[in-house]
Each structure stands twice: as C-alpha cells, then as structure tokens.
Amino acid sequence: MSGHHDHSHGHHDHGHDLPFWRKYIFSVDHKMIGCQYTVTALLFLFFGFTLMMIMRWQLAYPGQAIPFIGQYLSKDIAADGVLVGDGYNAFGAMHGTIMVFLAIVPLAVGGFGNYVLPLQVGAPDMAFPKLNMMSYWVYFCGGVTMLTSFFIKGGAAASGWTSYPPLSVFASSGQTVWLLGMVLLITSSLLGSVNFIVTTVQMRAKGLSFFRLPFFVWAQLVTSFLLLLAFPPLEAAGVLQLMDRLAGTSFFMPSGLVFSSEPQTHMSGGGSPLLWQHLFWFLAHPEVYVLILPAMGIVSEVIATNTRKPLWGYKSLVYSVIFLGFMSFIVWAHHMFMTGMGTTLSTFFQATTMVISVPSVIVLTCLILSLYGASIRYNTPMLFALAFLPMFAIGGLTGLPLGLTASDIHLHDTYYVIGHFHYVVAPGTIFAMFAGIYYWFPKVTGRKMSEFLGKLHFWPSFVFINVVFMPMFFQGMAGLLRRQYDQTEQLHGSIAHGLTKMSSYGAWLLALAQLPFIINFFYSMFKGRKVDANPWESTTLEWAAPSPPPHGNFDKTPVVYCGPYEYSVPGKSKDYCPQHVAMEA
Amino acid sequence: MSTTVIPHDLEPHPLTGMYNGKFGIWLFLASEIMLFGALFSTYVLLRVGAPPGQWPAHGSEILNVPLATLNTAVLISSSVTMVMSWAALKMKKFGSAQVWLTITFLCAGAFLVVKYFEYTDKFHHYQVWLNDPMPVGGHEVTTIKGHLTADSPKLECSEKTGAFNIPEYVIITPDGDHGSSGHGEAVRVEGSKIKRISNFGPRHSPYLATYFTMTGLHGLHIVGGMVVILYFMLVGGAIWKRSPEKYTNRIECTGLYWHFVDLVWIFLFPVLYLL
Amino acid sequence: MSHHEMSVEDVKKHVRTYIAVFVALLVFTGITVGVSMLGQNQGWTVTTAVLIALFVASIKGSLVACYFMHLISEKSMLFGILALCAFFFLVLLLIPVITVSDNVGVH
Ligand code: HEM
Ligand SMILES: [Cu+2]
Numbered sequence: 001m002s003g004h005h006d007h008s009h010g011h012h013d014h015g016h017d018l019p020f021w022r023k024y025i026f027s028v029d030h031k032m033i034g035c036q037y038t039v040t041a042l043l044f045l046f047f048g049f050t051l052m053m054i055m056r057w058q059l060a061y062p063g064q065a066i067p068f069i070g071q072y073l074s075k076d077i078a079a080d081g082v083l084v085g086d087g088y089n090a091f092g093a094m095h096g097t098i099m100v101f102l103a104i105v106p107l108a109v110g111g112f113g114n115y116v117l118p119l120q121v122g123a124p125d126m127a128f129p130k131l132n133m134m135s136y137w138v139y140f141c142g143g144v145t146m147l148t149s150f151f152i153k154g155g156a157a158a159s160g161w162t163s164y165p166p167l168s169v170f171a172s173s174g175q176t177v178w179l180l181g182m183v184l185l186i187t188s189s190l191l192g193s194v195n196f197i198v199t200t201v202q203m204r205a206k207g208l209s210f211f212r213l214p215f216f217v218w219a220q221l222v223t224s225f226l227l228l229l230a231f232p233p234l235e236a237a238g239v240l241q242l243m244d245r246l247a248g249t250s251f252f253m254p255s256g257l258v259f260s261s262e263p264q265t266h267m268s269g270g271g272s273p274l275l276w277q278h279l280f281w282f283l284a285h286p287e288v289y290v291l292i293l294p295a296m297g298i299v300s301e302v303i304a305t306n307t308r309k310p311l312w313g314y315k316s317l318v319y320s321v322i323f324l325g326f327m328s329f330i331v332w333a334h335h336m337f338m339t340g341m342g343t344t345l346s347t348f349f350q351a352t353t354m355v356i357s358v359p360s361v362i363v364l365t366c367l368i369l370s371l372y373g374a375s376i377r378y379n380t381p382m383l384f385a386l387a388f389l390p391m392f393a394i395g396g397l398t399g400l401p402l403g404l405t406a407s408d409i410h411l412h413d414t415y416y417v418i419g420h421f422h423y424v425v426a427p428g429t430i431f432a433m434f435a436g437i438y439y440w441f442p443k444v445t446g447r448k449m450s451e452f453l454g455k456l457h458f459w460p461s462f463v464f465i466n467v468v469f470m471p472m473f474f475q476g477m478a479g480l481l482r483r484q485y486d487q488t489e490q491l492h493g494s495i496a497h498g499l500t501k502m503s504s505y506g507a508w509l510l511a512l513a514q515l516p517f518i519i520n521f522f523y524s525m526f527k528g529r530k531v532d533a534n535p536w537e538s539t540t541l542e543w544a545a546p547s548p549p550p551h552g553n554f555d556k557t558p559v560v561y562c563g564p565y566e567y568s569v570p571g572k573s574k575d576y577c578p579q580h581v582a583m584e585a
Numbered sequence: 586m587s588t589t590v591i592p593h594d595l596e597p598h599p600l601t602g603m604y605n606g607k608f609g610i611w612l613f614l615a616s617e618i619m620l621f622g623a624l625f626s627t628y629v630l631l632r633v634g635a636p637p638g639q640w641p642a643h644g645s646e647i648l649n650v651p652l653a654t655l656n657t658a659v660l661i662s663s664s665v666t667m668v669m670s671w672a673a674l675k676m677k678k679f680g681s682a683q684v685w686l687t688i689t690f691l692c693a694g695a696f697l698v699v700k701y702f703e704y705t706d707k708f709h710h711y712q713v714w715l716n717d718p719m720p721v722g723g724h725e726v727t728t729i730k731g732h733l734t735a736d737s738p739k740l741e742c743s744e745k746t747g748a749f750n751i752p753e754y755v756i757i758t759p760d761g762d763h764g765s766s767g768h769g770e771a772v773r774v775e776g777s778k779i780k781r782i783s784n785f786g787p788r789h790s791p792y793l794a795t796y797f798t799m800t801g802l803h804g805l806h807i808v809g810g811m812v813v814i815l816y817f818m819l820v821g822g823a824i825w826k827r828s829p830e831k832y833t834n835r836i837e838c839t840g841l842y843w844h845f846v847d848l849v850w851i852f853l854f855p856v857l858y859l860l
Numbered sequence: 861m862s863h864h865e866m867s868v869e870d871v872k873k874h875v876r877t878y879i880a881v882f883v884a885l886l887v888f889t890g891i892t893v894g895v896s897m898l899g900q901n902q903g904w905t906v907t908t909a910v911l912i913a914l915f916v917a918s919i920k921g922s923l924v925a926c927y928f929m930h931l932i933s934e935k936s937m938l939f940g941i942l943a944l945c946a947f948f949f950l951v952l953l954l955i956p957v958i959t960v961s962d963n964v965g966v967h
Pocket of ligand 2: 285288334
C-alpha cells in the first residue's frame with residue numbers, strides 16, 4: 001500500500017537495476033501497480049469525500065457561505081462563497097462518479113486485487129504485466145479527464161452519476177468530458193479483468209486447485225467476470241450518448257420533445273430515454289457487486305486469520321458468490337420500477353431481486369458463524385472486519401423494501417435510497433478496505449501499523465459513519481427527496497432538518513476521525529515495528545513470500561498441499577498450517 | 586528486462602488447452618460480444634418501438650446492397666487469408682505467411698474504401714420534410730428525398746444544435762422509385778414550407794443513426810486490426826527470428842480478433858441492409 | 861485437441877477445410893441477398909424475413925467461429941464462458957424491448 005520499498009531490503013530484487021521511472025512510474029510489477037492504484041484511489045476517495053463535505057454544508061446551512069473553502073471556489077460553483085444550485089448538482093454528480101468509478105473499484109480491484117491476487121495464487125506476476133501497466137495508466141487518464149471537466153466552460157457533468165437523458169444530452173460540455181472519461185475508465189477495467197481471469201485460471205501454483213483458492217481470489221474472479229461482461233454495454237451506451245450530443249442523433253431523444261419551451265424539430269426523434277436506463281443499469285447493478293464482493297473477500301481473509309478457525313462453510317461461500325455474480329445480471333430493472341414498466345416485468349424483477357438476496361445472506365451467515373466459539377484476536381483489521389458484518393447487514397436488508405414494487409413507490413428517489421446503498425458501500429466496503437490496508441500493510445512494507453492509532457481510527461469512524469447515514473433512513477421514510485439543493489423547501493424547519501444537520505456534523509467529524517489513519521499510514525511506513533514475513537501467522541500463500549516480496553515474488557516457486565484455512569488443526573504443534581508446507585502425516 | 590518467467594506464456598494450460606494470450610483474447614472477445622450486443626439491443630428496441638413509417642421497410646430503400654455484398658465478400662476473403670497466414674507459419678513458411686498477411690491488410694483497406702464511398706454518398710443525399718403537403722411529379726407529398734442542385738443555396742449549420750438551418754429556399758432533384766437518382770425535374774421549395782432538412786447522415790433518423798454508429802464502430806475495429814496487422818508485417822521478421830512459436834501465437838490471436846470482426850459484419854450486413 | 865503440436869500433414873488438411881468454408885461463406889452470402897430480394901418481391905412478412913436472414917447469418921457465423929477460430933476443437937471451459945456470454949447477450953437483447961412493449965404508457 002505504500003509507494004516505497006525499503007532499500008535495505010533489496011535482496012534478490014532484480015527491480016533494483018531499473019531506473020526510477022521504470023520502477024515507480026511505468027512499472028510492470030503487479031505489486032507496484034497495486035500500490036499505484038491504491039494511492040491514486042485513496043486520493044480520489046478523499047476528494048470525493050471533500051465534495052460531499054461541502055455539499056453537506058449547503059444542506060445543513062442553506063444559503064450561507066461555506067467557511068474556509070467557499071472563497072476559493074470559482075463563481076460558477078459558489079457565488080460569494082455560497083454554493084449555487086449548478087455547483088451542487090455538479091458536485092453531486094462528480095461525488096457519485098468519483099466514489100464509484102475512481103475510488104472504490106480501483107481500490108478494491110486495482111489495488112487489492114493487483115497486489116494480493118497473484119501472491120495468493122502463487123504466481124510470479126500477472127499474466128500480462130504490460131497490459132496491467134496500461135490498465136493503470138488508462139485509469140489514470142480517465143481520472144484526469146474527469147477532473148479537468150471542473151475547469152471547462154459550464155463546469156463538470158451535473159446530470160447525476162446516472163446521466164439520464166434527455167437532461168444529460170442537453171447538458172453543457174462537461175457531460176461530454178464525463179462520457180469520454182467513462183469510456184477510458186471502462187476500458188481500463190476491461191483490460192484489468194482479462195488479466196485477473198487469465199492469471200487466476202492459468203497461473204495457480206501446483207496443487208492449488210480451485211477449491212483450495214482463498215475466498216478472496218474467488219471474490220476477485222467473480223468480480224472480474226462482472227466487469228468483463230457488464231461494462232461493455234455501458235461503453236456502448238456512452239458511445240450512443242456521445243453520438244446524441246455530438247452528431248445530433250436521437251438514440252435517447254423521443255419524438256415531439258420540447259426543451260426550454262422550444263420544440264426540438266431539428267432532431268429526428270424516435271429514440272428512447274428508457275434505452276439509456278436499461279444499458280446503464282445493466283452495468284450498474286453488477287457494479288454494486290463489484291463494489292461489495294472484493295470487500296467480502298477481504299473480510300473473509302481477516303476473519304479466518306483472526307478467529308484461528310477455518311471459515312465456516314467455505315464451499316457455500318464459493319457457490320453463493322458464483323450464484324450472486326450470475327443473478328446480478330438479471331435484476332437491473334429494479335431501478336426502473338417507476339418508469340411505467342408493466343406488471344409482468346416488474347414482478348419478474350421483483351422476484352429475481354428477492355432471489356439474489358439469498359446468497360448475500362448466506363455469505364453473511366457463514367461469516368458470522370465463523371466467529372462462533374472462536375477466541376478472537378481483536379486487532380485493528382479484525383475490528384474493521386467485524387464492523388463490516390452488521391453494517392453490510394443493515395445496507396443489504398434495507399435494500400429489500402426497494403426491491404419490492406409496492407414499497408418502492410414510496411421510497412424511490414428518497415434519502416432512504418441514499419442511506420441504503422451508503423450502508424453497503426461506506427461502512428461496508430470502505431471499512432473492509434481499511435481492514436485490508438491494516439492487514440496487508442506488513443506484507444507491503446515489512447512493518448506493522450500502530451495498533452493504538454488504528455483503534456483511535458476505528459472507534460470514532462464507526463460511531464460517526466452511523467451518525468452520517470442512519471438519519472437518512474428516517475428522512476427518506478418521511479419522504480425527503482434526494483438530489484435536493486435546498487432541503488428546507490421540502491422540510492420547512494421540521495425535525496427532519498435537525499437530522500440533516502446531525503448527518504452533516506457526522507460527515508465532518510468522520511473526516512477528523514481519518515487523521516489518525518493518515519498519520520499512522522505515513523508514520524508506520526518508515527517507523528513502524530519491523531515484522532517477519534508472516535506476522536499474523538496466516539495460512540495463505542502471500543505470507544510465504546518475503547515482506548516486501550521481491551520482483552518475481554517467491555524465493556522458491558510454491559507448491560500447495562492443503563486448503564486455504566487450515567487453522568487449529570487438531571494434533572498439530574502450531575495452530576496454523578500454511579498452504580505451502582507439506583503436512584506431516 | 587526481468588527474469589520473471591510467466592507460466593503458460595507459450596505452453597497451453599491443461600485445463601483450458603490455451604496459452605495465456607489466446608485465453609485472454611477470447612475473454613476480450615466475450616466482452617466485445619456484449620459491446621455489440623448492446624448495439625443490437627438498441628437496434629431492436631428502437632425499431633420495435635417506432636411508429637409505422639419511421640423506419641424504412643427494407644434497408645435497400647436507403648442503402649446500397651450491391652456494394653455491401655461486395656464488401657461482405659471482401660471481408661470473408663480477408664478472414665480466410667488471415668487463417669492461411671497462420672497455417673503457413675505452422676508449416677514454418679514465414680515468407681508465404683507474410684504474403685497472406687499483406688493480402689489481409691489490403692482486403693481490409695479495400696473494405697474501408699468501399700465504406701468511404703457508401704458514407705459520402707449518404708452525406709450528399711438530402712431529405713426535406715414539409716409543413717404542408719405539396720405537389721411533386723403529380724403526387725401530393727409531405728417529404729421529398731433527392732439531391733440538391735448546384736444552384737441551390739449552400740446549407741449552413743446551426744451553432745447550437747449542429748443541424749442545418751432552414752435555408753431561404755432549396756432546389757432539389759427528387760429521387761425516382763427505389764432510390765435511383767436523377768429522375769424527375771428539380772423542384773424549388775421555399776424555406777417557409779420546410780419543417781426540417783437533413784442529409785442522410787446519422788442525425789437523419791434513428792435508422793441511419795444506428796447504421797452509422799454500428800458500422801462506424803465496426804469500421805474502427807477494422808482500423809484497429811489493420812494497425813496490428815501492419816505492425817506484424819513490419820516487425821514480424823524480428824519476432825519470428827527470436828521465437829517462431831511466439832510469432833505464430835501472436836498471429837493466431839490477431840486472427841481470432843480478425844475473424845470476430847468478420848463475424849460481426851456477417852450479422853450487421855443482413856440486419857442493416859436486408860431487413 | 862490443441863494446435864500446439866501439429867504436423868505439416870494436419871495443417872494441410874486444415875487448409876482444405878478453410879477453402880471449403882470460404883466457398884460456403886460466399887455461397888451463403890449470395891443466398892441471403894437472393895432470398896432477401898425474393899422476399900421483397902413476394903411481400904413476405906417481416907417475421908419471415910428476419911427469421912430467414914438470422915438463420916443464414918447464424919450458419920455463416922458458426923462456420924467462421926468453428927473453423928476459422930477453431931472453436932470446434934477447444935476445451936469445454938471456453939464453451940462455458942461463451943455460453944454464459946451468449947445467455948447475457950440474449951437477456952440484454954430481449955428484456956429491454958419487452959419492457960418497451962409492456963409499458964403502462966403503451967396501453
Ligand atoms: C463516507 C462518505 C460519504 C458521504 C458522507 C456521502 C454522502 C452522500 C450524500 C449525502 C449523497 C446524496 C446527495 C444528494 O442527494 O443530493 C450522496 C450521493 C451519492 N453517493 Fe455518497 N457519500 C459517501 C461515500 C460514498 C461512497 C463510498 C460511494 C460509492 C461507492 C458513494 C456514492 C454515491 C452516489 C453514487 C451518490 C449519488 C446518488 C444519487 O444519484 O442520488 N458515496 N453521498
Ligand atoms: Cu440494483
């Protein structure tokens with residue numbers, strides 16, 4: 001996770017002969033690329049969060065100048081320090097886009113996947129190292145493209161992260177930049193997913209059969225298939241929207257459209273705005289599993305290690321995650337119940353949505369049962385992993401009413417939705433990411449992060465993130481609509497607005513709670529306690545490599561003798577049997 | 586640069602029967618299927634949802650079927666020459682492999698040239714939609730398709746929408762039956778009578794929008810393939826000298842991609858031109 | 861079967877197949893154009909025309925995939941992946957258009 005290798009650790013590191021730019025910038029080593037992804041994604045995560053902290057000021061104190069930052073924002077975004085409506089919309093659209101496509105996916109897949117997956121399958125690198133480097137740089141260009149849109153005339157894209165037409169087709173040129181950025185990001189994910197699948201299938205160490213793979217690898221494998229098959233339709237949709245914007249076509253523009261009281265007779269019409277929604281959600285539902293599956297994978301690794309027990313129901317976990325991946329392709333229209341979809345199809349999608357909740361519950365159940373009867377080590381990664389379980393449960397269960405057509409009529413487009421999916425992605429996925437960072441930091445740097453600072457990070461974060469998102473459920477059930485610039489127009493100072501303030505304060509305090517993490521991260525990178533190759537006494541292959549692993553990863557090509565979670569095997573001298581160590585009979 | 590040896594870079598994996606590159610290219614093609622799948626879905630949805638008369642009853646009303654048939658033959662030929670190049674490498678005949686590769690490249694070029702003529706033809710063909718019916722060639726019509734004469738004023742594009750502004754008047758030679766041009770006498774239509782004017786470019790109608798987007802994206806795939814083929818035409822010798830097996834594999838992967846592009850066209854052709 | 865270790869004889873056999881497939885593809889191209897013109901003259905319904913055109917295209921497509929792309933001699937893993945892909949392709953093709961015809965706004 002760090003951008004630096006300790007130079008005194010340069011044993012058999014052939015990478016050392018490389019010039020700086022080949023080693024740290026245009027590196028083809030999966031570990032360096034993983035670090036690049038992680039650092040870039042964390043920066044985007046922070047940026048996306050900052051956008052939201054500014055928006056939360058406007059929601060808590062509508063019409064008042066933003067303290068500290070307001071004066072530095074451009075006039076299109078904040079007039080006299082007060083966030084304007086267009087600025088709010090642009091920030092909202094960019095918050096969603098950045099968080100999903102530039103922060104969480106690159107962190108979960110690009111970062112953790114790249115670093116850990118080849119190690120866990122016992123491979124020297126990814127199957128296509130140069131392609132891997134390209135994925136990162138295409139992602140990087142996509143990110144830069146997105147950011148530049150803040151500086152062009154008319155500002156950044158402001159039609160929501162969903163970019164629904166016709167609005168998005170009439171929007172200013174920031175939307176074009178958004179589309180171009182998306183095409184780059186999608187391309188990057190596609191290249192990455194090909195690499196992951198080939199690496200997992202073809203480069204497993206000798207003896208590492210599919211059912212000996214760590215659950216994290218399974219989660220990444222299914223995720224890669226989702227990226228591979230669900231992303232292209234959005235790429236196509238992006239091309240179609242570009243055509244609508246630049247070539248004057250009417251893919252998404254219905255006949256007889258009137259915009260700003262002007263009939264749009266210059267266009268042919270005959271298009272369908274719903275077509276965009278179908279193509280968008282065909283990607284975007286699998287996308288939420290892209291956000292959550294790697295998180296489940298990380299949490300499983302951390303839980304197995306810190307309970308000193310095999311995961312409960314490893315095979316059920318694997319089959320669930322495969323089934324989940326498959327089902328995620330046939331539930332997308334539950335985002336479109338309110339578009340006038342007929343009852344037959346609504347019922348179909350309602351049914352598939354209920355079905356897909358079953359494997360999620362199985363995963364959760366297995367992980368909770370894994371804790372039963374264990375003597376748990378409550379270290380920082382484990383705390384984050386444990387917190388993931390109830391947070392993901394809240395996020396998941398609150399999704400059910402959204403998947404039922406009757407209750408969705410009331411809840412659609414309210415803050416309830418915002419609360420629901422943030423419980424999945426923020427205290428859910430982000431907590432899992434933190435667990436992963438604390439857990440694998442010793443592998444990447446050879447040093448452990450401070451436990452004290454880690455706990456100082458965990459507890460306030462856990463409290464405040466609930467302060468941010470819990471009120472949203474109540475506000476949403478009370479009917480508060482999302483994507484509103486000024487909620488007081490709907491709330492009229494009712495108690496619900498008090499909840500808005502509470503939520504905003506939660507967000508700002510949550511930011512403060514990240515300080516221990518940032519300090520810990522940099523401090524531990526240079527001054528953390530040095531540890532050996534396997535400080536947590538884990539079983540999976542990444543711990544068989546030196547810390548940090550040299551170029552080519554393993555001193556000796558590993559051979560696998562047993563399943564991934566052989567903890568506390570009766571009759572053994574140690575309470576763990578690493579996969580690469582032959583079991584004494 | 587490094588001493589890292591990637592397993593199954595050349596050796597097929599027993600489970601998949603493929604070396605890494607080949608498995609990778611197949612996965613990539615799976616994603617391409619979904620990419621074009623979304624476009625075919627667009628085509629179906631827009632066509633089924635269209636009111637009667639908005640889509641041409643048959644692609645040949647607007648598009649040039651003989652040229653497209655020729656192009657189909659050209660592309661099929663390029664596919665067979667591509668696979669011949671690979672077969673030649675398998676027989677260790679590097680020279681003839683490069684010849685087959687060059688023919689493939691030329692076929693691809695020919696395909697694009699034909700496509701260029703098809704496209705430009707569309708951009709010089711116009712349609713005028715009228716506010717009220719008017720008599721042309723003995724019939725009352727609400728729309729006229731044809732070519733603008735030389736003395737018709739030049740059309741200007743609106744800065745805001747990119748569409749043609751309604752001109753003061755146009756002089757247009759209406760098409761004969763079945764889209765043949767040059768029939769009938771030129772008619773003059775006053776701007777006040779015109780509701781909309783467009784050439785047969787992408788913005789003309791959902792049908793042409795689909796046509797240009799799908800064939801355009803397919804064309805880009807052809808260009809991409811040509812770049813790769815050209816690369817191997819130029820540096821193939823060097824790779825072959827270093828490792829004949831590696832070069833053979835690369836040509837096989839390029840071929841897989843190239844056949845896929847051919848395969849897409851095999852479906853695009855009837856869907857856009859013959860239905 | 862893998863192409864990894866193929867004798868010159870094997871390759872020559874392959875080449876004969878390629879040429880046969882090439883001729884078949886040209887013939888089918890002629891057929892599809894001819895049938896389409898026939899259908900236009902006879903005033904066939906759109907459904908008939910679509911079915912015939914897709915049928916011929918599928919034959920041509922299978923020929924390319926099976927012989928030029930050697931799909932016919934690949935292992936089952938690849939078939940699994942492609943079958944998955946084909947299934948999602950159909951879902952993507954059919955569900956959106958069904959929602960359009962089954963929209964409450966239509967009735
Ligand atoms: C932890 C810090 C975060 C906070 C405080 C936060 C807060 C919010 C709020 C209040 C909104 C609603 C804005 C409105 O309706 O006007 C919102 C929207 C959104 N957020 Fe977050 N968020 C956070 C993290 C994330 C993460 C990690 C993701 C994604 C992985 C994410 C994705 C989104 C998306 C996609 C939307 C748009 C929803 C829509 O279109 O209505 N957010 N966020
Ligand atoms: Cu969904």
